[in-house]
Amino acid sequence: MTTGDAPLRLGTRKSLMATTQSQLVADALSQRTGHAVELVGVTTQGDVSKALLAQMGGTGVFVSALRDRLLDGEVDFAVHSLKDLPTGPAAGIALAATPRRDDPRDALCGPAKLADLPRGARVGTGSPRRVAQLRALRPDLEVVPIRGNADTRLGKVTSGELDAVVLAYAGLTRIGRLEEVAEVFEPEQMLPAPGQGSLALECRADRTDLVELLRAVDDAGTRAAVTAERTVLAVLEAGCSAPVGTYAVLNDEELHLTANVVSGDGTRQIRLTASGHPAEAERIGRDLARRMLDQGADQLMGEPT
Incomplete structure (x- = not known):
């Protein structure tokens, strides 16, 4: 493919966050392959519903409309936030690339650090994982369920409705x-x-030429890390509605994985680690998740937040 071919149609959600990260991918792909890319905005169920993410069924609500456009041939490829993807395979769809990962940490947005917020401060998040971990760190906080794009959530702090909100650092960047x-x-x-x-x-899985082209922006270290993390989620049979945290990092050709499940009230947690060669990322994640289940992780996940 060359610049003389028709531009590749990149399907993306229409939010500022989604179009910004999709444009970053489009620019990187064009730079590395010489192929023009144009963005095609798609509205998903998660964009139009006013329910909290966990109430909508967790993972998948931002994904299915984009996948439908792929299968219908209306777009050539789609960019998702990986944490939005269900862990199971999708018929006819290939996960062609995972670009180099940005900072995966969470960030507290507001006037003060967590330790300096007043007792009973109202902190907003739409994530049961963050709810549980916030309660473990500061049991006195009032954790308030919120949704909406980053600007909407940040606006709740500016207006005084909330004392702080927790968002993904990568998205804020x-x-x-x-x-x-x-x-x-x-x-x-x-x-x-x-x-x-x-x-x-x-x-589409049958677009082998496109699968090969998109590999130009794939990062092997990122793929190994997120494979281990998402395997934990898959074995636990959990999604966005479960308080599961995972983090894998590659150091000196060894993959180090940490995962936890926290009770809804933050008082109990199971936190385990594992390591191994990145080529065994799936096995590392699977074995760690099974150890967590042996210690009762399924019971903690089933408790309300």
Whole structure:
């Protein structure tokens, strides 16, 4: 494929966050392959519903409309936030590339660090994982369920409705809102969602030429890390509605994986680690998840937040 061919049609959600990260992918792909890329905006169920993500069924609500466009041939490939992807395979769809991961950590946005917020402060998040881990860190907080794009959530702090909100640091970086960040949580404090900070490029599985082209922006280290993280999620049979955190990092050709499940009230957690060669990422994640289940992770996940 060359610049003389028709532009590749990249399907993306229409939010500022989604179009920004999709444009980053489009620019990188064009630079590495010489192929023009144009963005095609798609409205998903998650964009039009006013329900909380967990109430909508968790993973998949931002994904299915984009996959439908792929299968119908209306777009050539799609870019997702990897943490939005269901862990199971999708018929006719290939996960062609996972570009180099951005910072996967969570960030507290507001006027003060977590330790300096007043007793009973109202902190907003739409993630049961963040709810549980916030309660483990500060049991006195009032954790308020919220949804909406980053601007909407940040606006609740500016207006005084909330004292702080927790958002993904990578997303804040992409939309240029790092000035709102009071504290970035280290994984020892708050484990990220599986795949957080990562993007996923999907196309039709029968487009082998396109699968090969998209590999130009694939990052092997990122793919190994997120494979281990998402395997934990798959074995636990959990999604966005479960308080599961995972984080894998590659050091000196060894993959180190940490995962936890926290009770809804934050008082109990199972936190385990494992390591091995990145080529065995799936096995590492599977074995760790089974150890967590042996210790009762399924019971903690079933408790209300």
